[in-house]
Amino acid sequence: MDATVIKAILFDLDNTLIETNRASGFAIQKTRELLKSSLALDDDTVSSICDKFKKKLLHEKFDPAAGRSIDEVRVGHWDESIKETVDGSTPSLAAECYYMWKNSRLELLCLSPEICNLLKQLRKRYKLLLLTNGNAQTQREKVEAVGCERFFDAVVVGGDYAEQKPFPSIFRLCFDLLQVEARDCIMVGDSLDTDIQGGFSAQVRATIWINSTGDEVPVGSVTPDYTISTVLDLEDILARLN
Incomplete structure (x- = not known):
């Protein structure tokens, strides 16, 4: 040197x-509660949905030129994660999950x-x-x-x-x-x-x-x-x- x-x-x-990791963990827990109450799911099924979302987030490739906002892309992550796990997903529920996750995370940061x-x-x-x-x-x-x-x-x-x-x-x-x-x-x-x-x-x-x-x-x-x-x-x- x-x-x-x-x-x-x-x-x-x-x-x-x-502490983004801590805030993200808190946000996932809040979203777990929303999913559980909305779809009457057991803990394992809720965990599977959330794990799928986190995996999609980790491997996310966002292209602004594609015409979708990052919010729309991440609502899609939740929609796909729910549909891949259970029947009964709706775009409105996916949007609720995303904004619960997003806002809960921001509030804790x-x-x-x-x-x-x-x-x-x-x-x-x-x-x-x-x-x-x-x-x-x-x-x-x-x-x-x-x-x-x-x-x-x-x-x-x-x-x-x-x-x-x-x-x-x-x-x-x-x-x-x-x-x-x-x-x-x-x-x-x-x-x-x-x-x-x-x-x-x-x-x-x-x-x-x-x-x-x-x-x-x-x-x-x-x-x-x-x-x-x-x-x-x-x-x-x-x-x-x-």
Whole structure:
């Protein structure tokens, strides 16, 4: 590592600054209750429907040019998941499930007071940029729900561009927005495949992996420069880097 002074910090959003996985689990539970009451289903059948939805979400390929909004696509995920499991699905029930899931998730997402304070303090010393992958509408709804734009010099949503993390092109865009070089920046995120690999490929000063579960780095994966269990430990790493 050289002695380059850090000028900017790039942050991931989901499961780095906000607990998206926890909010998603809560939203699925609320939707389970809706399905159970609407169709009088047993727990196993409801679980099967929800598991199918989560699998469709995981493998989702959204094409804006197809003429359907992300909301319409995800209503379709619920409709298909119900139809693949039981008789009696209706478009209205699928829409109810989707908006229950979507709104419940957004309601639970938040920046903790501790993270708000961290970002306020960091912005006194560094340029801060939020770099998040995902569908543009979905990610901007999260950004608005948690009110985090005020903490950042720029917000970049991968879905607005041809290439998302880990492609170097979107990192170069971020560097240009902040008017810094790659060596001036660090990347902080929870995903080895997108945040850490992307930062490494873009040749940032250092990569910091948020590993809240204590997992080992998988064999063959990129190795982060630093690993912390929560973003609140970032100040310790910055002190070492500076």
